[in-house]
Amino acid sequence: MxxxxxxxxxxxxxxxxxxxxxxxxxxxxxxxxxxxxxxxxxxxxxxxxxxxxxxxxxxxxxxxxxxxxxxxxxxxxxxxxxxxxxxxxxxxxxxxxxxxxxxxxxxxxxxxxxxxxxxxxxxxxxxxxxxxxxxxxxxxxxxxxxxxxxxxxxxxxxxxxxxxxxxxxxxxxxxxxxxxNTANFMDRIRMLESLKSIDQEWEPVLSRVILAFQRDWQKRNRLVTAFMTRSIEESLAFFVSEPIRTSSDQADIKEALTKKYQAHIKNLERQLFKQIRTLFKHNLFEVYLPEYSILKHDLFSKQTWELLGLTKEQLAATGAIIGGTMGAVIDTAAAGITFGVFTAIGGILGAGSALFSGKKIAKKKTAGIRFGGDKLQLGPNKNLQFLYILMDRALIYYSHIINRPHGRRDLQDPSKNTQNKKKGYSTELTARQRNVCARFFKAVNSRTFLKEKTALSDFEALIESVLNEISGT
Ligand SMILES: Nc1nc2c(ncn2[C@@H]2O[C@H](COP(=O)(O)OP(=O)(O)OP(=O)(O)O)[C@@H](O)[C@H]2O)c(=O)[nH]1
Ligand SMILES: [Mg+2]
Structure with a gap:
């Protein structure tokens, strides 16, 4: 041609x-x-x-x-x-x-x-x-x-x-x-539908245009699904560890591990957000987040957990922690050492009693010198709520991005379409959907994806259906 x-x-x-x-x-x-x-x-x-x-x-x-x-x-x-x-x-x-x-x-x-x-x-x-x-x-x-x-x-x-x-x-x-300044994807589709009526000759070609737009949108949602699933999986499975020697200052190690852990998880989230932003062609600036947005809060803050809809009971369960009362027991080669209160960990990190754990490192001989001792490990997070937090934040970000029209140039005053959610999407999941999340979480945590064959695909299907719902497609 x-x-x-x-x-x-x-x-x-x-x-x-x-x-x-x-x-x-x-x-x-x-x-x-x-x-x-x-x-x-x-x-x-x-x-x-x-x-x-x-x-x-x-x-x-x-x-x-x-x-x-x-x-x-x-x-x-x-x-x-x-x-x-x-x-x-x-x-x-x-x-x-x-x-x-x-x-x-x-x-x-x-x-x-x-x-x-x-x-x-x-x-x-x-x-x-x-x-x-x-x-x-x-x-x-x-x-x-x-x-x-x-x-x-x-x-x-x-x-x-x-x-x-x-x-x-x-x-x-x-x-x-x-x-x-407020139109979203479906408004654009409706606009193209109306254009069909201005000239009959254009009907077939505009129908093809609309179909191409819709297929492209579905493809983007599938990509977001893949990005999101991988990012969440990586965050859930992530851990850091550090050997403890008798002379080591364990409090310092804990603090260093906490920093390392948080930095990595936050970085994974940042990368995911960037992937979403790029997919929806937002280049001009870091997308403005409304003042009240949950995403304004640190991923590891107590507010994030509260805003995303944890009940008082859940808060209490996940974290004795958040109040800073959790102790962690570390097995050591010599004897059980009990670490005191891990207040430094705070928020999510504290959530889940097994977050910090001690492991005995096999003693090994290197060039004739004996190394060995104990290891302090932070993560993987054993708290299912962590999955919901990561998921909700990603979905809120997605909703924000897809509802931000490219023709809009002011920074304030978020568009009417932006979901001003006080709670996370996960609070609206059905029991069956929660079960899908729990199975995915368990499969990541216990590395049993091979056995739990549908855990990953069911979770992906769930994410994709939520994305379609958010975008009204
Ligand atoms: N609040 C609001 N402002 C808008 C909207 N559409 C355009 N504006 C603002 O109106 C001003 C003009 O918008 P443009 O898109 O540059 O208008 P234009 O018709 O292309 O203007 P010329 O190229 O000068 O003819 C800009 O400051 C836009 O941000 C809208 O739907 N809502
Ligand atoms: Mg102009």
Whole structure:
């Protein structure tokens, strides 16, 4: 297939409108591209630029970001005076004014329309309809191209949606509310569904686009499942140990082990979060986390455990610990040494009485010198609750990422869609699902994956179903 033939089959939509209404944000959200410049200052976009959505290296759909209309009334006056072939009105307009600076933005924004793009007209529904807007709508009607209007309300509390809709009905084939700063995956799908209705000829190709988007989303969720399962498995199985010699300061060793253990687990979580962020194409900045987010708390803090929904009884059970009253018994080569209170461990680490354990290291001879003694080991964590904490934090992060539209550039004020969960997802699991988690936990802990054949696959299936539920797919 040659290039031009392939290009023709890829649907293309020009996003048009008044300056500063959110055109670039809409393109950014629709294409999941956070590199597109969005700015408070009107007139930011000065040239039309195509953004192509690719899935598995294949071009799927294009959106063209354009400059805003500058002189819509004068442009409309010319369109109305035009006496040639109505299908040629845009071409003739550009041919006439290509070199005229007065109409330079209008020539630029109509360029993609001449090339056959469908039209998505963006307005800010939080302001009233003005004469300039009516002129813009009339120009678009006169282009004769399939067109859809979308209402992207920038300011909450002010709503002129009804006025806009009644004007739109005269000029457009479809109308949709689509907010570039809150839209999630399903909103994007619904938007594409509406686009189908603006031109019957595009129906089959847009159906294919929607299918490609949905398959890609499923694939991402499967990847997140794999990343999450591996990360959790690694965290659960992780342990650190250090030999104890008579002269060693055991308190120092405990502290060093605790630091090492926590740093490793936190690092695994960071890596997982980065994988999720990359998969959902967020590059611009560390995704902002709302002040109240559980993820703001340290993985190893008491708040994390409380916020994720541990009951008082669970807290009491997991940690005598958290209060700092747990003692750990270490077997030593010589005699049983009882360590005192491990307050330094705190939080999760304290949870689970078997977290710290002592092991006798086989004495061995190296170059004639006898080494040996006892070993202090921290981890693997034997507390099932640890699995739920890791799982919940990853799911909350996932929910945050998928609900953050790429066109959104402010850092505060999390989107409405973000799940402002006070409790973790694990608190909503059914008894059967908890059983799946417990079997997975046990298989990791006792390294019996070979025997417990379905422990891993059942856990993965559970995670994937929760991801699908969170994303509404
Ligand atoms: N709160 C909110 N702000 C938005 C929304 N859409 C756009 N904005 C903001 O409005 C300003 C303009 O957005 P752009 O996407 O750059 O608008 P534009 O239509 O491309 O503007 P020009 O390129 O100048 O014509 C930016 O500060 C955006 O962050 C929205 O849905 N909600
Ligand atoms: Mg712009």
């Amino acid at each position: 040659n290039d031009s033939l392939q290009t023709k089959m890829i649907p293309e939509f020009a996003v048009l409108g008044h300056p500063n209404e959110g055109k670039s944000s809409v393109v950014s959200t629709l294409t999941e591209d956070d590199q597109i410049t969005v700015s408070r200052i009107p007139g930011e976009t000065t040239v039309s630029k195509r953004y192509t959505v690719q899935i598995d290296g294949e071009d799927i759909i294009r959106f063209v970001d354009t400059p805003g209309f500058q002189v819509p009334r004068q442009t409309l006056a010319w369109f109305k005076r035009f006496e040639g072939d109505p299908n040629q009105v845009c071409e003739q307009f550009i041919a006439t004014f290509r070199k005229d600076p007065f109409f330079s933005d209008e020539c630029e924004l109509l360029g993609p329309v001449v090339r056959g793009a469908g039209i998505i007209y963006v307005v800010d529904g939080s302001r009233p309809v003005r004469d300039d807007d009516l002129a813009e709508m009339e120009i678009l009607r006169l282009t004769g191209r399939p067109r859809m209007a979308i209402i992207n309300s920038k300011t909450e509390g002010k709503d002129y949606t009804a006025d806009w809709k009644s004007e739109f009905r005269k000029h457009f084939n479809a109308i949709r509310v689509f907010n570039s």
